Amino acid sequence: MSSSSPLLSVRGLTVSFDDFVAVDGLSFDLHEGETVAIVGESGSGKSVTALSIMRLVTLGTRASIDDGEILFRRPDGSVIDLVTQPEDVLRDIRGNQISMIFQEPLTSLNPVYTVGNQVAEAVMLHQGLDRAAAQQRALEMLERVRIPEAANRLKQYPHEMSGGMRQRVMIAMALSCDPTVLIADEPTTALDVTIQAQILGLMRELQHETNAAVILITHDMGVVAEVADQVVVMNRSKLVEAGPVLNIFEFPEQDYTKALLASVPRLGSMAGTTEPARFDLVDYES
Amino acid sequence: MTDSLVEVQNLSKAFPVAGGAKVHAVENVSLQIGRGETLAVVGESGCGKSTLAHLIIRLLDPTSGTVLLDGDDITDLGQRALRPHRQKMQIIFQDPFASLDPRRPVGRAVGEPLLIHKKASGATADTLVEELFHLVGLEGSMMRQYPHQFSGGQRQRICIARALALEPELVIADEAVSALDVSVQAQVVNLMMDLQQDMGLSYLFISHDLAVVERISHRVAVMYLGQIVELGPRSAIFENPQHSYTKRLLSAVPIADPRKRVERPLLTDEIPSPLWGPGTAPNHVELVEIEPGHFAAIEE
Numbered sequence: 293m294s295s296s297s298p299l300l301s302v303r304g305l306t307v308s309f310d311d312f313v314a315v316d317g318l319s320f321d322l323h324e325g326e327t328v329a330i331v332g333e334s335g336s337g338k339s340v341t342a343l344s345i346m347r348l349v350t351l352g353t354r355a356s357i358d359d360g361e362i363l364f365r366r367p368d369g370s371v372i373d374l375v376t377q378p379e380d381v382l383r384d385i386r387g388n389q390i391s392m393i394f395q396e397p398l399t400s401l402n403p404v405y406t407v408g409n410q411v412a413e414a415v416m417l418h419q420g421l422d423r424a425a426a427q428q429r430a431l432e433m434l435e436r437v438r439i440p441e442a443a444n445r446l447k448q449y450p451h452e453m454s455g456g457m458r459q460r461v462m463i464a465m466a467l468s469c470d471p472t473v474l475i476a477d478e479p480t481t482a483l484d485v486t487i488q489a490q491i492l493g494l495m496r497e498l499q500h501e502t503n504a505a506v507i508l509i510t511h512d513m514g515v516v517a518e519v520a521d522q523v524v525v526m527n528r529s530k531l532v533e534a535g536p537v538l539n540i541f542e543f544p545e546q547d548y549t550k551a552l553l554a555s556v557p558r559l560g561s562m563a564g565t566t567e568p569a570r571f572d573l574v575d576y577e578s
Numbered sequence: 579m580t581d582s583l584v585e586v587q588n589l590s591k592a593f594p595v596a597g598g599a600k601v602h603a604v605e606n607v608s609l610q611i612g613r614g615e616t617l618a619v620v621g622e623s624g625c626g627k628s629t630l631a632h633l634i635i636r637l638l639d640p641t642s643g644t645v646l647l648d649g650d651d652i653t654d655l656g657q658r659a660l661r662p663h664r665q666k667m668q669i670i671f672q673d674p675f676a677s678l679d680p681r682r683p684v685g686r687a688v689g690e691p692l693l694i695h696k697k698a699s700g701a702t703a704d705t706l707v708e709e710l711f712h713l714v715g716l717e718g719s720m721m722r723q724y725p726h727q728f729s730g731g732q733r734q735r736i737c738i739a740r741a742l743a744l745e746p747e748l749v750i751a752d753e754a755v756s757a758l759d760v761s762v763q764a765q766v767v768n769l770m771m772d773l774q775q776d777m778g779l780s781y782l783f784i785s786h787d788l789a790v791v792e793r794i795s796h797r798v799a800v801m802y803l804g805q806i807v808e809l810g811p812r813s814a815i816f817e818n819p820q821h822s823y824t825k826r827l828l829s830a831v832p833i834a835d836p837r838k839r840v841e842r843p844l845l846t847d848e849i850p851s852p853l854w855g856p857g858t859a860p861n862h863v864e865l866v867e868i869e870p871g872h873f874a875a876i877e878e
Contacts, residue, residue, distance in 0.1 A: 333759035334730075438846050454848055455623075484622035485786065486849075489830035493842025511760065514789070514832030518839055537836045555764035557789035559816075559831045566813050568616060568794050570771050571764040 297365065299324050299505050300345070300390075300473055304360035307337075307344050309353065314340040316529040317360070320522075322473065325499065327506040329520035329537075331513065333552075336526040338509045342475050345507070346392055347374055347382050364390070367472060388418040391466040395478035397458035401450040407434075407461045408446030411468055418469045433464035436501075437494060456487035460494070467498060474499075477509040492519055513556045517541060525549050551576035582610040582646075583747055583780045584634060589643030591629055598856035603629040605804040606862045607643070611748065614774065616781040618791040618812070620827065621801035622849060627784045630801070631750045634782065635667050636660055648747070665695055668741035672753035674733035678725040684736045685711075685721025691743040710739040714769060731762035735769065742773070750782045755790060767794055788831050792816055797871075800824045803852050805863050810872030820874035 298321035307315040315337040322328050330338045343349035345362055362374040366389060374382070386392075394400050402410060411433055412426035421429060427446070434442035437460040450458055459479065466474055476495070480488040496519060499506055510516060516523060516537065523540040525532040525548070533546045544550045554574040562569060589607045592600040604626040611617045619627045632638040634645055636652060644653045652663050671677050678687055689707045692698045698706050708718035714735040725733060734754065741749050751770070755763045767790060773779060785791050791798060791812075798815040800808040800823065808821040819825045829840075854860060863875035 333761065438844055440846050456848060484849075485788070486622065486826055486830040488832070489842050490845050492832070493844055496842070497844060512832065513760070513834040517834045517836045518832040520836075541834070541836050552761060553834075555761040556834045557764070557787070557793055558834050559789045559792060559828070560833070561789075562792045562812070563817055564813075566796075566811065568771055568774075568796065568812075570768045571793065573761075573764055573768070576761075 298322055298363075299365050300507075301363040302341070302345070302360070303363065305341065305344060305357070305362065306359035307340055307349060307355055307357050309355045313529050314355070315344065318524075318526070318531050319360075320524045320531070320534055322505050322507060324472070324505055325503040326521045327499065327508055327519055328522045328524060329508045329510060329516045330524045330526060331510055331516055331552075332526035332532075333511060335528075337529040338526050339477055341526075342392065342477050342507065342509050345374065345473075345475060346386055346390065347377070348386075364473075384418070387414050387466075387471075388469045389471050390473040390475065391469070391471040392475040392477065393459070393462045393466050393479050395481050397455065397462045397482075398450060400462055401458060403450055406447050406449055407453070411446075411461065411465045414465055414468050429468060430464075433468050434461070436467070436498070437461075437464045439464070454487075455483055456490060459483060459487075459491055463491075463495065463498070467502065467504070470502065470504075472504060473507065474504050475507045475509070478511070479508070480515065481510070481512070488515075495519070513541075513553065514558075525552070547574070547576050550574050581613055583613045583615075583648060584609075584611040584782070585646040586610070586630075586634060587644045587646070589630070589633055589645065590641045591626075591633055591638060592641045595853065600854055600859075602804050602852050602854055602860050604633060604640075605860055607801075607804075607806055609799055609806065609809065611780050611782060612796075613747070613780055614778045615797065616774065616783050616795045618783040618785060618795035618798045619801055620785060620788060620791055620798060622786060622827075624849070624852065625801040626804040626852070627801050628752055629804075631669065631752050631782060631784050635669050635750055636664075637669075661695075665744040666746050667748040667750065668744070668746040669750040669752060670734070670737050670741050670754040672756050674730065674737045675725060677737050678733060680725050683722050683724060684728070688721070688736060688740045688743060691740065695744055697744065706743070707739075710743055713742065713773070714739045729762075731758055731766060734758060734766055738766075738769065738773070742777070745777070746779070748780045748782065750784070752784045753786070754783075756785065756787060763790070770794065788816075788827060800827065803850065803860065805860070805875075806865065806873075807863060807875040808873065809865065810869075810874075814869065814872040818869075818872070820868055820872075822877060824874075 300322040303319050305318045332338045349355045364374050365371050408430045411430035415421050415429045416426045439445050439460050480491050520537045523537050524534045527548050532548045551574040586609050591604040592602050621627050633640050685707050689703045692703045711718050755766050795812045798812050799806050802823045808824045865873040
């Protein structure tokens with residue numbers, strides 16, 4: 293609630309891969325119960341930002357965090373800089389206090405374990421529950437993400453489920469340890485539009501229930517308009533502009549944001565016409 | 579005699595799977611595509627929209643039904659007999675990188691249809707290829723570069739240039755702009771509309787993205803489980819949808835306007851399987867004309 297102390301504060305984050313600077317001096321704040329959308333086109337640095345917060349970006353890559361800090365307020369009230377934390381502290385935070393869901397649930401789920409085991413794994417690891425208690429928690433979580441016949445679904449393998457159900461499982465897994473921050477990287481991009489609508493509705497409802505803060509990485513301005521409180525627009529590794537969602541859509545200040553918004557197809561914009569019509573594009577010289 | 583370029587009558591495709599069951603991917607579809615017209619086919623994964631496109635262009639053989647192109651029945655033609663008709667119809671796919679040979683300069687890819695169909699060769703072909711590059715907004719000198727040297731949007735322009743090499747009448751765009759960033763997508767959609775104006779092309783525009791479809795199409799067919807459940811002028815489909823599935827699709831699209839937020843019901847229902855066991859088959863939906871040119875399936 294307090295605007296003075298953010299839950300997560302990214303300050304001057306700079307990440308590079310060899311000579312290529314993928315994120316250049318990015319700063320933004322995230323408060324409790326709030327959704328910040330990071331939007332931009334391919335290669336703008338939005339996913340690298342997400343992976344940097346999880347401190348996954350440097351694992352097995354040549355990436356390095358060159359500058360900046362990522363201040364995270366832990367549930368006990370202490371504030372730590374994630375950039376400088378050792379791996380054992382990070383391991384306690386990842387999937388526990390900050391968790392993440394990705395675009396393609398099938399590649400995030402292990403094909404040879406039942407979904408019940410995979411949801412249970414996180415709570416056994418982080419919260420020290422025994423197998424029976426963890427299975428019970430997994431069942432609760434599947435019910436919470438509104439998976440029908442959850443008890444039967446627990447015993448299923450990922451390939452036996454549809455894309456929408458798999459993404460529900462990922463959300464169940466991500467929320468199983470009651471994280472204060474959920475990072476969702478293109479969570480509905482691979483889903484059909486009717487399933488996307490279900491998942492967006494579900495995420496909003498769960499956020500209401502848990503008061504978790506959400507960082508939503510997306511290229512879809514429709515999704516942004518529907519769920520974001522704050523918007524961070526990125527282009528070519530840099531922050532272009534940031535602000536409340538209404539301001540960004542109605543009073544964009546930067547040319548890039550205006551050009552981006554002009555190229556978004558908006559359902560209903562052709563009402564009253566019969567012929568196709570070109571997009572009225574705004575020139576943007578990058 | 580109608581002025582339809584393509585006429586599809588009762589087209590079906592069932593893929594057999596183990597145990598005698600069949601996936602009824604396309605079931606009893608009938609439609610026309612007029613000259614200079616864009617017909618969009620919309621629907622979700624597995625609804626049969628890509629299979630329909632492949633049947634029309636004869637990349638797949640139908641189980642039953644007919645495809646007429648320019649009044650000629652091309653349904654049962656062999657590869658050789660099909661070749662002159664193939665010139666009239668071309669297809670562009672979703673992923674341009676997968677559609678271009680990584681080891682050949684892109685100019686060769688664009689010129690290949692001219693060589694195969696003996697339309698031009700040597701310097702004449704090079705000149706035509708250069709013109710095609712200009713047509714889609716690329717520099718002629720880019721002919722000698724390789725696919726990896728281009729951005730996704732440029733690659734899709736190259737695929738469009740190749741599709742236009744034989745001056746086709748019908749271009750099938752199968753999710754052709756779906757993988758592009760939104761600003762690039764808008765540019766490619768604009769290019770496609772300009773080309774339609776200049777060349778009188780007909781498009782079969784296969785897409786799951788209703789907002790793009792609203793921009794580009796004259797008419798829209800909504801597919802569900804292999805069948806068309808609603809078909810009509812774009813304005814009728816978007817402003818006066820009749821079928822429950824069309825309404826559901828439209829209401830699911832997120833609107834890029836934060837003032838128009840809607841409550842999303844917490845549904846978990848999903849589309850049933852198009853798989854039918856041995857000896858069973860889906861019931862054909864019956865379309866009724868509810869206003870001129872606007873057809874919708876009757877629902878119980």
